Amino acid sequence: MTDLLIIDYGPDVETEITAIESVIEAQPAVLDRFPVRWVALELLEDGEDLRVRLTDLPGGERVVAAADESQTRLQEKFGNTAPLLVPNGRYDWINALVRESVSHATADRPSGSDRIDKLVTHRWLGLPIFLASMWVVFKVTVDISAVFLDWVDGVMGGPIARWMAALVRLFGLSNTWVEGLVVDGVVAGVGGILVFIPVLMALYLALGLLEDSGYMARAAFVMDRIMRRLGLQGKSFLPMLVGFGCTVPAMYATRTLERRRDRVLTGLLVPFMSCGARLPVYVLMAAVFFPRSRGTAVFAMYILGIVVAVVLGFVLNRTVFRTEAATPLLMELPPYRLPTLQAVWLQMWRRTSAFIRDAGTIILGTSLVVWLLMAIPVGGGAFSNVEVDQSAFGAVSSAVAPALAPAGFGSWEATGALITGFVAKEVVVSSMSQVYGVANDHTTVTGTTFFGDLAGIGRSFLEASVDTLKAIPSIFGIDLLDDPGQVEQGSLLAAVRKGFEASSGGHGPLAGLAFMVFVLLYTPCMAAVAAERHELGTGWMWTSIFGQTALAWGAAVLVFQVGRLIGWG
Amino acid sequence: MEAEGPISFDDLSTRLRIERSALQPMLDLLVRKGLLTEWTHAESEVACSSGACGASCSGIQGCPFVIRGMPRTVEIRLRGDSAERS
Numbered sequence: 298m299t300d301l302l303i304i305d306y307g308p309d310v311e312t313e314i315t316a317i318e319s320v321i322e323a324q325p326a327v328l329d330r331f332p333v334r335w336v337a338l339e340l341l342e343d344g345e346d347l348r349v350r351l352t353d354l355p356g357g358e359r360v361v362a363a364a365d366e367s368q369t370r371l372q373e374k375f376g377n378t379a380p381l382l383v384p385n386g387r388y389d390w391i392n393a394l395v396r397e398s399v400s401h402a403t404a405d406r407p408s409g410s411d412r413i414d415k416l417v418t419h420r421w422l423g424l425p426i427f428l429a430s431m432w433v434v435f436k437v438t439v440d441i442s443a444v445f446l447d448w449v450d451g452v453m454g455g456p457i458a459r460w461m462a463a464l465v466r467l468f469g470l471s472n473t474w475v476e477g478l479v480v481d482g483v484v485a486g487v488g489g490i491l492v493f494i495p496v497l498m499a500l501y502l503a504l505g506l507l508e509d510s511g512y513m514a515r516a517a518f519v520m521d522r523i524m525r526r527l528g529l530q531g532k533s534f535l536p537m538l539v540g541f542g543c544t545v546p547a548m549y550a551t552r553t554l555e556r557r558r559d560r561v562l563t564g565l566l567v568p569f570m571s572c573g574a575r576l577p578v579y580v581l582m583a584a585v586f587f588p589r590s591r592g593t594a595v596f597a598m599y600i601l602g603i604v605v606a607v608v609l610g611f612v613l614n615r616t617v618f619r620t621e622a623a624t625p626l627l628m629e630l631p632p633y634r635l636p637t638l639q640a641v642w643l644q645m646w647r648r649t650s651a652f653i654r655d656a657g658t659i660i661l662g663t664s665l666v667v668w669l670l671m672a673i674p675v676g677g678g679a680f681s682n683v684e685v686d687q688s689a690f691g692a693v694s695s696a697v698a699p700a701l702a703p704a705g706f707g708s709w710e711a712t713g714a715l716i717t718g719f720v721a722k723e724v725v726v727s728s729m730s731q732v733y734g735v736a737n738d739h740t741t742v743t744g745t746t747f748f749g750d751l752a753g754i755g756r757s758f759l760e761a762s763v764d765t766l767k768a769i770p771s772i773f774g775i776d777l778l779d780d781p782g783q784v785e786q787g788s789l790l791a792a793v794r795k796g797f798e799a800s801s802g803g804h805g806p807l808a809g810l811a812f813m814v815f816v817l818l819y820t821p822c823m824a825a826v827a828a829e830r831h832e833l834g835t836g837w838m839w840t841s842i843f844g845q846t847a848l849a850w851g852a853a854v855l856v857f858q859v860g861r862l863i864g865w866g
Numbered sequence: 867m868e869a870e871g872p873i874s875f876d877d878l879s880t881r882l883r884i885e886r887s888a889l890q891p892m893l894d895l896l897v898r899k900g901l902l903t904e905w906t907h908a909e910s911e912v913a914c915s916s917g918a919c920g921a922s923c924s925g926i927q928g929c930p931f932v933i934r935g936m937p938r939t940v941e942i943r944l945r946g947d948s949a950e951r952s
Contacts, residue, residue: 343899380901388892392884411876418874517939521872535905626872627893627902629938 303334306386309374313341313367320363324356340364341371342383410632414515418630423519428600430507435599436592438499439580441768443591445495446580448761450789453488456750474681478668481731486664487657489730489789490723493577497652500576501645508644509636518628523607533563537606540570541599544821547572548828562610562618564833565841568821569606571599574722578816581726585790585797586809594813602817605848663724667717667731685732704815704853705801705808715815721822733792807860811853819849893940903941 305311317337321327327336331347339347341364351357371379417426461484465476507513517534524534533554540547547567551560571579576595583594670690674683685691686709694713701707701715710732718725794805801808820826820842830838875893879886896902 380899381896384892384895384899388884388888392888395885395888414874414876518872518874625941627875627878627940628872629875 304387304390306338306383309371310341310382310386313371314338317341317360317363317367320360324354324360326354326356327351327360330354336360337364338383341367343368343380408632410511410630413633414630417512417515418518420522423515424523427516427519430512431599432593432596434500434503434507435596436771437503438496439583439592439595440771441765442495442499443580443584444761444764444768446492446584448757449492449495451757452754453484453492454789456754457488458484459750460747474672477672477681478665481671482665482668483661485731486667486727487661489664489727490577490660491653493580493723493726494649494653496576496580497573498645498649501648502641505641505644506636509634509641511631511633514628514630518630521626521628526607533559536563536567537570540567540572542573544568544570544572544825545828548825548832551832558618561833561837562613564829565613565837566606566610568825568841568845569602569609569818571602571817572722572821574822575816577723577726578718579813581729581790581793582809582813585794586806594810598813598817601814605818659721660723660727663717663720664727664731667724667728671731690732700850701815701853702800703858704811704850705804705857706797706812706815706853708796708800710796711800711812715819718816719820719823721824722816725816729793730789733789733796801857804857804861807857807865810860811857814856815849815853817849818845818852820845897940905939905941 306314314334314337317340318333321333321336336347336351340361348361351361368379371382375382416422419426458480461479462471462476465471465473465479468475470476504513507516517538520534520538524537533551535553536547536550539550544567547570548564551564551567554560554563575598579595579598580591583591587594667690670693671685671688672681672683673689674680675687675689675692678684678687686695690713691709694709694716697716698707698709698712701712706712710729713732714725714728717728797808797812798805821829826838826842829841833841873881875889876886878884879889882889884892893902897904
């Protein structure tokens with residue numbers, strides 16, 4: 298058989314091909330069956346099929362042995378790149394042929410996507426551009442949706458609470474523990490977290506637009522650079538990214554890393570990526586204490602989490618974990634495209650409906666437990682007829698509260714909310730809604746009817762819609778809204794502000810900021826802790842719990858005390 | 867590959883002076899031969915189905931952080947590099 302095409306693979310490979318061919322030519326059974334040069338090349342490329350077939354032929358094993366010896370010699374000379382020699386030679390030939398044969402009518406010009414990527418994935422500009430786009434996302438999410446957040450809060454705490462109280466009265470259960478359970482437990486607890494639906498919808502809409510446009514793939518590209526600087530393997534950025542959604546799957550995603558030290562290091566840093574559950578807490582505190590720059594305040598918390606992870610990773614990588622240099626990554630960046638509004642809208646609804654569904658289970662369950670603890674009297678009073686600070690909840694919270702006094706939020710309300718955050722971080726908000734007891738204030742309003750309430754809801758919805766449109770220019774620093782710092786008396790925001798002002802000796806904003814920092818850094822929820830134990834082991838789980846709590850306490854105290862010293866807040 | 871950070875397919879094509887259309891099958895071949903490791907982003911999706919906490923996790927179908935348009939990613943770890951699982 299005559300070879301019609303001979304590719305030159307270079308002197309080293311050609312020498313080995315010749316050596317194998319000489320063995321083949323001495324084996325008639327092989328020679329009659331297959332082209333000589335093809336057998337040599339296929340064996341050098343580890344052709345498993347051919348190896349099996351040759352061993353069935355007389356003399357075939359000698360040919361395979363010769364190929365193994367050739368591979369060994371090439372391995373000794375070229376090391377890890379030896380398996381690439383034959384494919385490289387083939388593709389070099391193909392490329393040379395293409396260059397000779399193909400001419401382009403017009404010179405290759407970079408596409409629109411290429412031009413954008415030159416900037417967006419730039420070695421130095423890529424990260425600032427990514428941070429700026431995330432800032433815009435948070436500004437849009439928090440500042441513009443804030444109007445509807447207030448609307449939902451008003452509806453839940455007003456008409457909804459009144460209707461539930463009326464329903465309870467209908468069954469003759471007024472002034473019983475059932476009314477307390479329904480109004481203070483279910484409405485206050487679940488309602489307290491449902492007010493964040495507008496925020497989450499806005500967030501999912503903004504992220505959906507970025508994802509659909511193809512930008513998020515570039516974000517992954519930029520994040521990888523940061524991971525490498527931390528000494529983390531490139532694959533570590535997948536769990537870190539997932540950590541912005543939820544710490545639990547992020548922890549499980551660490552199992553995709555080959556080395557245990559990479560898994561442990563990544564697992565220790567993942568909790569500092571602000572999970573979605575922390576967002577309602579940030580939004581609430583930002584609304585109370587930083588009404589004119591809510592988006593920036595929330596964005597700052599996310600950045601702080603990343604900075605803490607970077608610093609901690611840097612330190613751990615040079616001390617406890619000495620990881621190897623990260624392997625380079627090759628990423629295919631898809632072309633940019635205009636987002637499809639329908640797809641983005643559908644994703645937004647899917648994500649939001651999942652949130653509403655889960656609020657009806659996890660948050661509801663936790664709210665009922667918190668209500669129960671608030672209803673159990675300690676040292677006097679009757680079940681469901683006791684001041685909250687005299688209840689089981691108040692007793693436990695009050696015992697822990699002094700530890701948080703140096704951070705400015707050493708009140709039993711704030712402490713209790715933080716303790717419930719161990720169940721799920723969103724529960725911090727629903728607990729605050731319950732412990733500040735604002736739902737009760739609205740149930741005693743008289744002179745309203747069901748249809749009057751409905752009309753009021755409709756009217757306020759229209760006003761909120763107009764205000765939302767007015768809020769859009771605030772992205773560019775143009776403020777068209779009435780005083781955004783004005784907080785409605787009797788609302789949760791007012792109650793939280795009052796509580797923090799009292800516990801901090803008049804330094805409410807500083808205490809609020811310290812509280813946000815504490816929520817960012819302290820131990821993750823119990824599901825995440827369970828995932829930590831499963832993936833990292835009990836020892837690292839406890840290290841993470843105590844380490845994070847200590848770090849959170851230290852950082853919160855630092856923020857509050859230093860802030861007071863310099864006369865801020 | 868001595869890149870200090872990730873490199874895109876287009877960038878690699880330019881640096882090696884290989885047509886993009888020729889580079890793709892080259893990488894496919896090297897991945898098939900086990901010389902390069904391609905990430906399966908399904909791994910993070912499997913992790914997402916392992917559980918979650920709270921109400922803010924919308925599950926794998928809804929999570930905005932498990933990027934559906936995740937770029938195809940190949941790790942340049944040649945056979946013989948210390949990559950055994952520990």
